[in-house]
Amino acid sequence: MKVKKEISLALFIGLLLALLITGGVLRARRALQNFTPPSLSFRATPNPTSSPSSLYLEITSPDNVVTDTSKLTISGKTIPATFVAILGENGEYLIVPDELGSFSQEISLTKGANTIKVTVYTINGERVEKTLNAVYTTAEI
Amino acid sequence: MKKIILTAVFCLFLVSRTLVSAETDEVTDNLKRRLQESLTATDSGSESPLSLRGYIGVVKDIIDTTIILEDKDGKKDVRLAEDANILRSPGNATIKATNINIGDAIIAIGTPEKDDILTGRRLIVSSSAFAAPAKTSSLGVIAKITKSSLTLTIGDKDQIVSLNSKTIFKSPAGSIELSDLAVGDTIIYTATLDDDTQTATIVMRIKTTSSDSSDQ
Numbered sequence: 412m413k414v415k416k417e418i419s420l421a422l423f424i425g426l427l428l429a430l431l432i433t434g435g436v437l438r439a440r441r442a443l444q445n446f447t448p449p450s451l452s453f454r455a456t457p458n459p460t461s462s463p464s465s466l467y468l469e470i471t472s473p474d475n476v477v478t479d480t481s482k483l484t485i486s487g488k489t490i491p492a493t494f495v496a497i498l499g500e501n502g503e504y505l506i507v508p509d510e511l512g513s514f515s516q517e518i519s520l521t522k523g524a525n526t527i528k529v530t531v532y533t534i535n536g537e538r539v540e541k542t543l544n545a546v547y548t549t550a551e552i
Numbered sequence: 553m554k555k556i557i558l559t560a561v562f563c564l565f566l567v568s569r570t571l572v573s574a575e576t577d578e579v580t581d582n583l584k585r586r587l588q589e590s591l592t593a594t595d596s597g598s599e600s601p602l603s604l605r606g607y608i609g610v611v612k613d614i615i616d617t618t619i620i621l622e623d624k625d626g627k628k629d630v631r632l633a634e635d636a637n638i639l640r641s642p643g644n645a646t647i648k649a650t651n652i653n654i655g656d657a658i659i660a661i662g663t664p665e666k667d668d669i670l671t672g673r674r675l676i677v678s679s680s681a682f683a684a685p686a687k688t689s690s691l692g693v694i695a696k697i698t699k700s701s702l703t704l705t706i707g708d709k710d711q712i713v714s715l716n717s718k719t720i721f722k723s724p725a726g727s728i729e730l731s732d733l734a735v736g737d738t739i740i741y742t743a744t745l746d747d748d749t750q751t752a753t754i755v756m757r758i759k760t761t762s763s764d765s766s767d768q
Contacts (some may be wrong), residue, residue: 421598446721475623477604477661489591494724494740494758496689502741503687505756507724524659524682526624532691532740534758536707542624546606550676552661 442539463476466541468531477519477546487516489531498528520547605670606661608682611654619672621650621658630660630672641678657681686745691758694737699730702752704739713743715752723757736761 422485469489485497489513497504501519507533508514518527525545573633577715605629610624617632632638640647652658656679662672692704692711702713721728732740738759 418704475605477606496740496742498687498689498742500685503753505740505754518718526684530689536691540662544608544624544660546659550674552604
């Protein structure tokens with residue numbers, strides 16, 4: 412009788428523990444899904460001796476891409492406090508990169524060949540330019 | 553007491569295994585689904601656009617079934633696939649590889665292989681160039697403002713940029729009006745080109761003379 416009681420008690424404790432752990436795991440998973448890391452922002456101290464030649468333009472979107480949709484996102488990175496001009500076949504865009512120098516812009520494509528010119532300007536007029544190609548087709552290939 | 557602890561641990565082990573097993577099943581199901589999707593795409597005989605590349609250039613040479621084209625980055629080899637679809641624009645008439653001419657503008661779509669060679673699956677050729685858009689962008693300082701144009705100092709040259717009802721005026725902070733611009737302001741603009749005439753599509757003021765500071 413005593414053994415039966417002990418087993419029942421053990422089962423109850425075990426289940427209680429399992430329930431607690433399961434609840435914890437589920438809560439943690441849900442919390443991680445909704446977790447967005449805090450955005451890092453910092454203000455760089457202006458360096459009067461910094462060289463203007465440090466201007467660069469890095470396009471992270473793939474070149475020579477083939478797409479079956481009329482929209483394409485152009486993303487890239489440059490130095491902060493610059494301005495980016497994007498000239499597409501189907502529109503023009505003037506945007507300001509974020510405080511880390513990153514930028515992203517969805518552009519419209521025309522069917523067939525698309526030449527996209529991306530130019531970054533500093534306030535002093537220095538510029539760096541890159542060209543991307545993209546093909547927009549709905550044909551089955 | 554020992555029995556209680558042992559039984560509790562055993563129960564815990566069983567529940568943990570059930571949990572892990574459920575997660576593993578979920579992952580396996582996801583993998584199976586993705587594999588199925590991938591196989592379905594292959595079965596339909598079409599390539600995913602992600603795996604395709606498209607070169608835009610001019611035909612420089614044709615050697616057997618290999619077309620050498622030159623694009624903005626230099627020369628590229630395109631080896632024609634056996635079932636390559638070759639079209640001549642305008643009209644999109646299907647043509648044979650022998651009808652491709654040196655000097656034709658070409659869009660070559662295919663799958664990239666080793667050594668930067670593209671296996672061409674769909675090629676569109678044209679005797680006239682696939683022209684890049686007649687557009688420009690520049691940065692300048694406003695020297696003169698009228699209702700229909702801005703005269704800008706760009707480097708040591710003056711450039712007149714026409715304005716029309718579609719021209720958008722903005723600053724990094726938001727929309728502005730033409731009347732907000734002043735002589736001495738620094739702007740960046742995009743414009744369409746028609747011969748030597750530039751017509752502004754977007755004008756962004758980036759520095760004002762009034763505060764002599766950046767608009768950012």
